Amino acid sequence: MKTTAVVGIALIACLSSCGAFLTTGGQSEDQWEEISDFTMQPGTMNPAEAEQALNDQVPSDGQILPGSVTHRGSVTTPGGQVDFYSYRANDPEIGTQPVFCTATVANSSMSAGCGDQPPVEPAEPIQVAGESWGGRWRSADVVVQEDVARVEATAVDGTVYTITPINGFGYIEWPDERGSLELIAYDGEDSELGRAFAGLDR
Secondary structure, three states, rough: EEOOOOOHHHHOOOOOOEOEEEEEEEOOOHHOOOOOOOEEEEOOOOHHHHHHHHHHHHHOOOOOOOOOEEEEEEEEEEEEEEEEEEEEOEEEEEEOEEEEEEEEHHHHHEEEEEEEOOOOOOOOOOOEEEEEOOOOOOEEEEOOOOOOOOOEEEEEOOOEEEEEEEEEEEEEEEHHHHOOOEEEEEOOOOOEEEEEEEOOOO
């Protein structure tokens, strides 16, 4: 699966620099089954487990600061479970002080990004923080403001998905053939708060 980061949005929404997406292997995309609900779950790993899991997936070359890894959450997707982490790391390319990082780790790919400041609430109710595409499936990381309770994602062909975020972020995977998504953020009373787009077809 070819993947890429939407750097301009990620600079605003989550990090001051974005790392590369890397292939991690896993189940063939041909075996994935489409789902419509992406409800984020709280992280379940303790710091030691999270650090080990992240070190197994992210080629950090020992840059991750021991004891700094937090398992932020997870979600079940067509490609399997996707896990989300935050951590501190040494990165000479950014500066001499440890930087703040987040990582999204799926069975088929992972992405990580770091900056000199911790993530802040996005300026808009919903923003796309990163995307991947190139195979039979697309995926997107989204960040939302605190009052967003759910996100309705409608594909070009009319297929509707629901994202239930946790702690300001969410994630979705959908078949490439369905086209791009319009993402609409709602509060707990079903009032629309804002819109964004993912996988825009060019």
